[in-house]
Amino acid sequence: MEMLTPADRSARGAPGAAGRSPTDASTTDEPLLRLRGISKHFGAVQALYNVDLDLPRGQVTALCGDNGAGKSVLTRTIAGIHQPDSGEIYWEGRPIHIRSPRDSASLGIETVYQDLALADNLDIVQNMFLGRERLTRGLFLNEDSMERAASETLASLHVTTVRSIRQPVSTLSGGQRQAVAVAKAVMWNSKLVMLDEPTAALGVAQTRMVLDLVKRLKEHGLAVMIISHNLNDVFEVADRIAVLHLGRMVAQDVASAFDRQSVVDYMTTGQSTRAVGASDANSRRD
Numbered sequence: 001m002e003m004l005t006p007a008d009r010s011a012r013g014a015p016g017a018a019g020r021s022p023t024d025a026s027t028t029d030e031p032l033l034r035l036r037g038i039s040k041h042f043g044a045v046q047a048l049y050n051v052d053l054d055l056p057r058g059q060v061t062a063l064c065g066d067n068g069a070g071k072s073v074l075t076r077t078i079a080g081i082h083q084p085d086s087g088e089i090y091w092e093g094r095p096i097h098i099r100s101p102r103d104s105a106s107l108g109i110e111t112v113y114q115d116l117a118l119a120d121n122l123d124i125v126q127n128m129f130l131g132r133e134r135l136t137r138g139l140f141l142n143e144d145s146m147e148r149a150a151s152e153t154l155a156s157l158h159v160t161t162v163r164s165i166r167q168p169v170s171t172l173s174g175g176q177r178q179a180v181a182v183a184k185a186v187m188w189n190s191k192l193v194m195l196d197e198p199t200a201a202l203g204v205a206q207t208r209m210v211l212d213l214v215k216r217l218k219e220h221g222l223a224v225m226i227i228s229h230n231l232n233d234v235f236e237v238a239d240r241i242a243v244l245h246l247g248r249m250v251a252q253d254v255a256s257a258f259d260r261q262s263v264v265d266y267m268t269t270g271q272s273t274r275a276v277g278a279s280d281a282n283s284r285r286d
Contacts, residue, residue: 030092031054032055033078034053035054035088035089038052038053038074038077038087038088039084039087040084047070048070048077051070051087051249055192056223056239058218059240060214060218060225060226060237060239061225062242062255063225064242064243064244064267068246069267070244070248072227073247078192078225079104079194080100091107108188108189108191110194111185111196112185112194112195113196114196117181118180121168122169123166123168124154124162124164124167125147125150125165125166128150128187129146133146149187153183157179157183157216158212158216159183161173161176162180174206175203175209175210176206176209178206179210182195182198186217192225193223193224194224194225197229198228211233211237214237215237218237218239231263240255241253241254241258245267245268245269245270261274
């Protein structure tokens, strides 16, 4: 798959971290990704039951749920690691089949898992291009090109706290590591970025850095799905909230349809009687 820098995207009108404006993203009501009736079982264990989920462009969707609710299975299904037993997946309005992580990446779906999958012994540039290195004449690493692309991507996301793009990842703080992992994801013409517990085990300042980064992804017109147990983080960045309970999507609506207690209710019991003041948080309950 062709790698586009932020400058390339802007010049060529390609979607990605710097190639799609929020105005462009809002010209259609069709969600970037739609899941309908997704079910998945592992032997006798039913992990997902007829799950519906919409992930719109230019919005942050928080996926909430207690441990064992099915969040990881749903994320890995979108990422192509698991294939659903039934249901339909629509990408930009078209029905598709995601059979592998390569299929997912080719669509523009990138996942930043909680372990970040960064190599501590490599520097920032090497990590951002790991497995996708640029070559000159097919033989030699094009270090200058990779450095420019890494710098432009980090700058487009306002990541300014790293001392050098050539410093080893092992020297970075937790927030800086998360920023590098996200920058690595959005380099590759991404349209949807999924973040698994991006602020887990981070301090206050590092959490602020990551939340600001999530907001910038949204401003660039990407669809973002953030998986988090931290409801303070959820209500700060999310435009929409979806709640899984024991493998079922029990609520999905704009964030203003919920308060913290109603989200906790849905996560722990699968239902809530609290009326918060928005539209149809209960309308998609199975």
